[in-house]
Amino acid sequence: MKFRHNAPAVLIITVVIAITIISVVSNRISSQMTASSEEGQFAMMSEIMKSKLVGAENNALSSAEMVAxxxxxxxxxxxxxxxxxxxxxxxxxxxxxxxxxxxxxxxxxxxxxxxxxxxxxxxxxxxxxxxxxxxxxxxxxxxxxxxxxxxxxxxxxxxxxxxxxxxxxxxxxxxxxxEFGPLLDALKAAYGFELAVFIEEKILHEVATSLKGDILNEQNRVGKYIKFYTTHSELLRALVSDADINISEDTHYVRDAVGVPYGVLLQPLYNYAHKQIGVVAISGNFGATRSAAGQALVWQSLLAIVVIIVLIGAILIVVRGLLLQPLLMLSERLAALAKGDCSQTIEDTDSLCEEMQQLADNYEQLRAQIQRSKSVGSEL
Structure with missing residues (x-):
């Protein structure tokens, strides 16, 4: 085993592993922060929808009271x-x-x-x-x-x-x-949401006998529901499928449509008797959140690469430039000295680190002593 080969390799591998672990943990934290932010957006969407429904009920009641x-x-x-x-x-x-x-x-x-x-x-x-x-x-x-x-x-x-x-x-x-149309249109104008109300088809057939417009058709059917009103028909068709809509409690997910990630919140819609008669879908553009998360990942990866390169360079400079090369130079001179060659000196000791300077000084003292011994022996 040679120190000059194995030491830098061990240090470099250690640095790469450490930076990789730090990057993975950092990315995990960033992902959790993104998920937490999206959960907050879903909660906001839910509260906005609930408060607007309550507000609409109060408006309907106050108008009725005024007339009555x-x-x-x-x-x-x-x-x-x-x-x-x-x-x-x-x-x-x-x-x-x-x-x-x-x-x-x-x-x-x-x-x-x-x-x-x-x-x-x-x-x-x-x-x-x-x-x-x-x-x-x-x-x-x-x-x-x-x-x-x-x-x-x-x-x-x-x-x-x-x-x-x-x-x-x-x-x-x-x-x-x-009606739901103006309410959903107002939410879209105020918050940029795209929304839809789905009503159980069976109930519409049984009760809404005077329903105007071509609502009860195959194109509007999603599972057992009919898309009664929507602010963006094509988008909601891509975001809410038959498999998604069969819910009995608030459900949310993120889905791509036309290349954009959308957060979709589905809420059960209850009538006055608290019987579920449909589903409300609220979708918001999560592109900014996901884009920020993607940019953070790219910057984290680039930073990790730069740090690895810098640390590898530092390791090579320190280990090879300040340690290995002086050791090799001392080793060569000691080998020559052991063979009786006292001619090789170490002149530029100022470029060496303090510890290497001490070794170089010790070598010079040993070389001088051997050289004096040879001189005395030749005189005798």
Missing amino acids: AMPDVKAAFAAKDRERLLAITQDIFRIQHDKYGFTQAQFHELPAVSFLRVHNPKKFGEDLSGYRQMVVDVNRNIAIRKGIEVTTSGVGIFGTLPMTDAAGVHTGSFEMAL
Whole structure:
């Protein structure tokens, strides 16, 4: 075994292993930080969606309360004067529809019979108790309720309250509803999300008999659900598949679409009776997060390579330049001295390290002593 070959090799291998371990650990920490950041984004998406749904329910209820509190509305409904009630409310509803996205406004007789659909006045008189649990509950308990329900017109976010006449006698109920489209469009405009609402196809076929548009078709079918509304149809088709959508709790994942990584959050959608009727999909562009993580990995790798090269160079300079070469030079002179050659001197000792200078001085002393001994012997 030769020290001049094995020592640098051992040191270089040790450096490479150490830097590699540090780089792997650093990359793992960076990956964990990226994952933590994405988890935070998913949590934010979830909270935004939940708060917006609650806000929409409150808006629907406050608008319904405003209309129901009007004395003329109370009087017309108590008198069961459908034409007068429509004349009073249709302009109000049109303004609410145009400005805020309200799509339904309906008065109900007890216990849950449609009296007037302001949005569709030609259709009235049917019993809603079989599928409008919120209306039944409001009239049974004479209490305010809010939530999501499927109606003959589609899916809405409702605020429903009991109606009373001038004397305070319970006469029925009134509700107003926002549709999901404006809500999802507002979320896209505010946060850059792409969203979709999926409703169970069976429920739509059974209840939403007056649903407008070509919604119930094969192109919109995803598993047992129908894509009821979306802000970006093609993108959500790539991000949410039949295998993804069958959920009963919040689920999230990251998937590439058109070369961009998207974080996808799926949330169960519950109606007023807390029965799951669909799924809400919220997707956000995670390109910036993933790009930053990729750049960090590249820089970590480059830094590791540079450090390895620098340390290898330092090892070669220290081991070979300051240690091995002086040792080889001393070894050659000692070998010559052992053979009786006292002519080889070490002149430039200043370039040597302190320890090597001591060895060189010792060599010179030994060489001088042997040389003197030879001189004395020759004189004798």
